Amino acid sequence: MIGKQWRIRGRCFVLPRDLDRSDGIAEETKRWLTGKLMKDGGGGNGEGFDFTREYQAHFGNLSPVLRGSFRNPLPGAPKELGNGGLTPRSPIGDDELNQEVALSNFRVVVIEPTRVEFLDLEVPSKTIWVPIGGEAEKTENLEKFGKVEGDWRAVEVWP
Structure with missing residues (x-):
């Protein structure tokens, strides 16, 4: 190539991590997604679609090293400031998919x-x-x- x-x-x-919540912005976003992306053979009307499960699936489909990069220190921050207690270059295995620091930095x-x-x-x-x-x-x-x-x-x- x-x-x-x-x-x-x-x-x-x-997309926000908590798209399954029930407020106006989340509901509007879900309507847009289901209307635009799930029509015409793309998955129906979105009824019963689990946005949280889908979000977690996207995170889980990444390699362990890439998942781990989401809990690295802030890119571009001087190393002299330390790592803020984070574990840089540490892969996240399939048994750790609920790793909160990494998920808080990951977005779909x-x-x-x-x-x-x-x-x-x-x-x-x-x-x-x-x-x-x-x-x-x-x-x-x-x-x-x-x-x-x-x-x-x-x-x-x-x-």
Whole structure:
């Protein structure tokens, strides 16, 4: 994959750890997630979806070393300040997935893409994908170009 780049533009949402709580912001976020991401064969309407379990699953899917990096001292802090009682470079095994310090620094991020680009410098070629009827398709006048692939328009452009 040398000389190849993927670029994604869109809105980014950092999910709170406690998304299963029942307040207005959490409920609004869950409605957005279930409406946008779980429609059209993507998992139903979200009824009965366990956000806490999913959050923990994302953390658990990381390697033990990467999980452990979330309990390292603050990046960029002078070493002379010490490690604040943290255990840098210490992996978190599968039996320690509830490690509070690491979980407090871990977040799940959802990106709602509005444009995806693939640049291949070896060929050279570049393809962009924009949602059908989306803002990018209109502002870039792409309605008449490329081909439709599901809900997306793929357009070959000059690199």
